[in-house]
Amino acid sequence: MNNFSYSVIQLFNYSVTQLLNYKAMKRFFLIMLCSVFAFSTVFAQSVKKNEKETVTFNVKNMSCDNCVKKIEKNIAFEKGITDLQCQLSSKTVKVTYQTDRTTEKQLIAAFKKIGFEVEPKETAQTK
Numbered sequence: 001m002n003n004f005s006y007s008v009i010q011l012f013n014y015s016v017t018q019l020l021n022y023k024a025m026k027r028f029f030l031i032m033l034c035s036v037f038a039f040s041t042v043f044a045q046s047v048k049k050n051e052k053e054t055v056t057f058n059v060k061n062m063s064c065d066n067c068v069k070k071i072e073k074n075i076a077f078e079k080g081i082t083d084l085q086c087q088l089s090s091k092t093v094k095v096t097y098q099t100d101r102t103t104e105k106q107l108i109a110a111f112k113k114i115g116f117e118v119e120p121k122e123t124a125q126t127k
């Protein structure tokens with residue numbers, strides 16, 4: 001084997017090693033990236049799961065005890081609702097719900113379904 005072919009082989013060996021290192025590195029970074037992504041997704045979901053919101057609705061046509069009963073009976077059992085308080089004197093309904101299970105829009109629709117026009121008065125984050 002002459003000097004030239006020897007150096008060609010050396011060069012070839014060197015390139016293969018470099019290539020393998022590059023592939024291993026690429027794989028390592030890919031795995032790192034995937035685990036970071038997976039972890040952040042799970043983390044974000046668990047944070048979202050514990051989030052609650054309390055909305056106070058103005059309910060103009062809530063005028064008697066029967067209305068209150070109707071609301072308590074129907075809305076309190078909508079999915080995601082953890083607390084519901086009707087106040088006839090101020091014509092307001094305070095609803096606490098899990099943000100990952102229902103939305104304000106869905107609540108408004110649920111009220112509408114049983115004949116009450118509502119509008120959100122104030123919203124607050126709850127722990």
Ligand SMILES: [Cu+2]
Nearest residue numbers: 063064066067
């Ligand atoms: Cu009534």
